[in-house]
Amino acid sequence: MATPFDQPPSWVRDAVFYQIFPDRFAVSARIHKPANLEPWDAPPSRHGYKGGDLAGVAEHLDHLRDLGVTAIYLNPVFQSASNHRYHTHDYFRIDPLLGGDDAFRAMLDACHDRGIRVILDGVFNHASRGFFQFSDIAENHEHSPWRDWFHVDGYPLHPYLEDRPPTYEAWWNLHALPKFNTENPEVREFLMLAAEHWTRQGIDGWRLDVPQEITTEGFWEEFRARVRAVNPDAYLVGEIWHDAPDWIGERFDGVMHYQLGTAILAYAAGGNVAAELELDNPAYSFTHPADAGWMARRLGELEATYPRDATTAHLVLLDSHDTARVASILRGDRSSLRIAALLLMSMPGAPCVFYGTEIGLEGGTDPDNRRSFPWDESVWDHQLHATWRDLIALRHRHPGLRSAGTGAWADGGLFLMQRATDHETLYVAVNANHHPAEAPVDLGGAPSLLWGPETASYSAGMLGLPARTGAIWKAD
Numbered sequence: 244m245a246t247p248f249d250q251p252p253s254w255v256r257d258a259v260f261y262q263i264f265p266d267r268f269a270v271s272a273r274i275h276k277p278a279n280l281e282p283w284d285a286p287p288s289r290h291g292y293k294g295g296d297l298a299g300v301a302e303h304l305d306h307l308r309d310l311g312v313t314a315i316y317l318n319p320v321f322q323s324a325s326n327h328r329y330h331t332h333d334y335f336r337i338d339p340l341l342g343g344d345d346a347f348r349a350m351l352d353a354c355h356d357r358g359i360r361v362i363l364d365g366v367f368n369h370a371s372r373g374f375f376q377f378s379d380i381a382e383n384h385e386h387s388p389w390r391d392w393f394h395v396d397g398y399p400l401h402p403y404l405e406d407r408p409p410t411y412e413a414w415w416n417l418h419a420l421p422k423f424n425t426e427n428p429e430v431r432e433f434l435m436l437a438a439e440h441w442t443r444q445g446i447d448g449w450r451l452d453v454p455q456e457i458t459t460e461g462f463w464e465e466f467r468a469r470v471r472a473v474n475p476d477a478y479l480v481g482e483i484w485h486d487a488p489d490w491i492g493e494r495f496d497g498v499m500h501y502q503l504g505t506a507i508l509a510y511a512a513g514g515n516v517a518a519e520l521e522l523d524n525p526a527y528s529f530t531h532p533a534d535a536g537w538m539a540r541r542l543g544e545l546e547a548t549y550p551r552d553a554t555t556a557h558l559v560l561l562d563s564h565d566t567a568r569v570a571s572i573l574r575g576d577r578s579s580l581r582i583a584a585l586l587l588m589s590m591p592g593a594p595c596v597f598y599g600t601e602i603g604l605e606g607g608t609d610p611d612n613r614r615s616f617p618w619d620e621s622v623w624d625h626q627l628h629a630t631w632r633d634l635i636a637l638r639h640r641h642p643g644l645r646s647a648g649t650g651a652w653a654d655g656g657l658f659l660m661q662r663a664t665d666h667e668t669l670y671v672a673v674n675a676n677h678h679p680a681e682a683p684v685d686l687g688g689a690p691s692l693l694w695g696p697e698t699a700s701y702s703a704g705m706l707g708l709p710a711r712t713g714a715i716w717k718a719d
Contacts, residue, residue, distance in 0.1 A: 251496035251556035260595035269299030311635030330371035360447035391628035448478030484526035507535035511582040537654035559592035578711035581650035659688035674708035681707035687719030
């Protein structure tokens with residue numbers, strides 16, 4: 244039965260996503276590369292390429308399957324002149340450095356053969372200086388047939404004279420990112436056709452870049468209608484950092500839930516957080532005081548923002564290509580990282596792991612957060628990797644951890660959640676304090692400790708946790 248138009252696909256609430264920045268994940272010897280690539284292990288630069296490709300992704304799918312990943316969110320893969328590929332040259336061609344269309348087809352098939360879904364990054368607000376229609380305007384000025392595809396203020400365009408403001412509207416006033424004129428029906432149709440094309444190729448949805456920048460009335464409603472007409476189970480998630488209940492249903496299934504992610508970070512840190520890595524963005528703030536009571540209140544606020552069932556369709560993440568890495572935000576503290584992983588994997592929504600987070604990859608803000616994945620396992624944090632793998636497996640085994648609504652509260656210094664279905668009731672408890680804590684909780688006669696330290700205790704209705712730990716019990 245097809246998914247109702249205004250409802251998210253049922254598979255999303257059960258998914259565990261893994262975000263891949265293609266240039267930095269894995270290199271395949273099967274893909275020919277030009278010269279002048281940066282060494283894989285060298286610190287990343289803003290403009291340099293490492294040479295990661297889609298065949299490399301396909302060759303490392305066993306790592307993802309072992310971790311428990313069931314869906315991949317790929318940063319942009321279309322032809323571009325930037326390592327991050329948010330500067331699109333051709334919306335109908337996979338970048339040759341990534342292996343081109345053939346490598347994409349092979350990777351997509353390999354993912355689907357393993358039961359792993361794939362969503363693409365859709366950058367439809369702006370193109371690039373190398374986009375054909377924009378280049379034609381730069382060459383032919385007001386005589387270009389494409390002059391109304393962009394918001395041009397004057398000629399010549401001078402797209403590379405970055406010491407003066409651009410003479411056209413550009414995202415964040417960056418010369419390299421000319422903004423589409425989506426009021427133009429030709430532009431609108433071009434973008435819709437691009438979305439339909441890749442959906443027909445078999446992708447499982449779209450992560451939409453800066454969607455609030457497109458203010459053309461009905462654009463995203465039409466986008467949803469046309470993508471869902473091709474694939475009724477396509478997942479549409481918007482990169483909206485603030486509260487966005489009005490965007491859910493007729494436009495998107497969910498948003499990138501940075502606000503929940505930063506709440507998790509603030510609480511898990513126990514006061515030991517790298518304030519210098521906080522973004523200049525109120526939706527990505529993790530340095531405020533955050534005890535158990537604050538965490539319970541904040542979670543309640545966020546859940547109240549959306550209809551109950553809608554909370555299961557957000558993409559919930561701790562870090563991404565736009566933030567510092569969680570291992571650096573939490574100063575490499577293993578107890579903080581374990582608590583953050585526990586909370587992420589026990590919250591409603593589709594959790595998303597940024598590549599390398601599972602093995603403790605560090606990194607500051609852009610470009611340092613986009614380091615290459617270290618495939619030399621001797622440098623991995625294997626205990627952290629095991630934590631992520633075990634928690635993801637637990638989430639897959641217990642539907643209660645994927646249910647809507649958390650029933651969160653605080654008591655005795657503990658943060659507590661009841662996560663339940665009609666068939667099971669689970670309790671998640673976290674002690675982010677630097678001393679032991681306990682609270683009264685009725686878990687029944689003989690509850691099972693599903694995950695947590697051996698010193699976690701439950702006796703006579705009293706639940707206890709050592710400092711800086713968390714646990715999950717299944718009620719009797």
